[in-house]
Amino acid sequence: MSDPKKTPFWKEKSLSEMSKTEWESLCDSCGKCCCIRLEDEDTGQIYITDIVCKLFDPSVCRCTDYPNRSIKVPDCVTLTPDNVDKLHWMPQTCAYRLVSEDKDLPDYHHLVSGSSETIHEVGMSVQDAVVSEILVDEEQHPHRIVIWPGEPDMD
Numbered sequence: 001m002s003d004p005k006k007t008p009f010w011k012e013k014s015l016s017e018m019s020k021t022e023w024e025s026l027c028d029s030c031g032k033c034c035c036i037r038l039e040d041e042d043t044g045q046i047y048i049t050d051i052v053c054k055l056f057d058p059s060v061c062r063c064t065d066y067p068n069r070s071i072k073v074p075d076c077v078t079l080t081p082d083n084v085d086k087l088h089w090m091p092q093t094c095a096y097r098l099v100s101e102d103k104d105l106p107d108y109h110h111l112v113s114g115s116s117e118t119i120h121e122v123g124m125s126v127q128d129a130v131v132s133e134i135l136v137d138e139e140q141h142p143h144r145i146v147i148w149p150g151e152p153d154m155d
Contacts (some may be wrong), residue, residue, distance in 0.1 A: 008111065010099050015081035023081075026099065028109050028119050031061035032091035032148050033079075038131060038141055046089045048138040048151070051145040053128045063126050093124060093150035124149050 009022050016027075038050045053073055056065050063069050070074045075088065084090070085100045095105055108124055110116040120127045126148065136144065 005019070010095075010105065010111070013107055014101055015084060015096070016080075017054050026095040027124075028095050029061040029116065030091065030093060030119055031056065031058070031130065032079075034063070035081060035126065035130065035148075036141065037089055038145065046090075047142075047145045048140055048148065050101070050126070050130045050146045051133050051136050051141060051144050052126070054132055054134050056147060057133070058126065058130050058132075061127050063119070091148070091151060 009018065009028065013022070015023070017120045031052065032048070034053045036049045036053070038047045038049065039045070040047070052058065053063070053076065055069055055073060056062075057064050058153075065072060070078055077083075079087070079096055080092075084096045087097075091098045093106065095109055095111075098105060105112050106124075107113060108118040108122045110118060119125045131144075
C-alpha cells in the first residue's frame with residue numbers, strides 16, 4: 001500500500017521527467033481525444049463530435065491497437081511532453097493537459113480514486129456514447145457535434 005503522505009509522482013515530476021509507465025498511467029481512458037474534431041475554416045474554432053476513430057473500443061474507452069495506431073491511422077496524434085501544451089484541442093479534462101497546466105487531477109481520475117471505473121461511473125468518459133467513423137458518412141459529421149461533460153460550451 002502506498003504512503004498517503006507521499007507526494008504523487010504527477011505533482012513532483014514534470015511530464016518530461018516521468019517514466020514511460022508513469023506517463024501512460026496518466027491517461028484516464030475518457031476517450032474524448034479519440035473523437036473526431038471539425039475545424040471551422042473561417043474562425044479556426046474546433047468542434048468535437050460523437051464520432052470516434054475506427055480503432056476505438058467504446059465499451060472500454062481504449063484503442064484496440066494502441067502500439068500500431070499511428071501506422072493504421074496516420075493522423076493519430078501521439079502525445080508527448082513536448083507537444084501536450086501546444087495541442088489546444090485536447091479535452092480540458094485531459095490529465096496530460098491538467099498536469100502540464102499545473103492543475104490537480106480530478107477526484108474521478110483512477111490515480112486519485114483508485115479505480116479505473118470511476119471516470120465512467122461519474123459520466124466523464126465517452127463510454128458507450130459514441131459511434132465509429134466507419135459507420136458515419138463524412139457529410140454527416142457536422143450534425144454529430146456534441147459537448148462532452150467537463151468541456152466548455154462553444155457559444
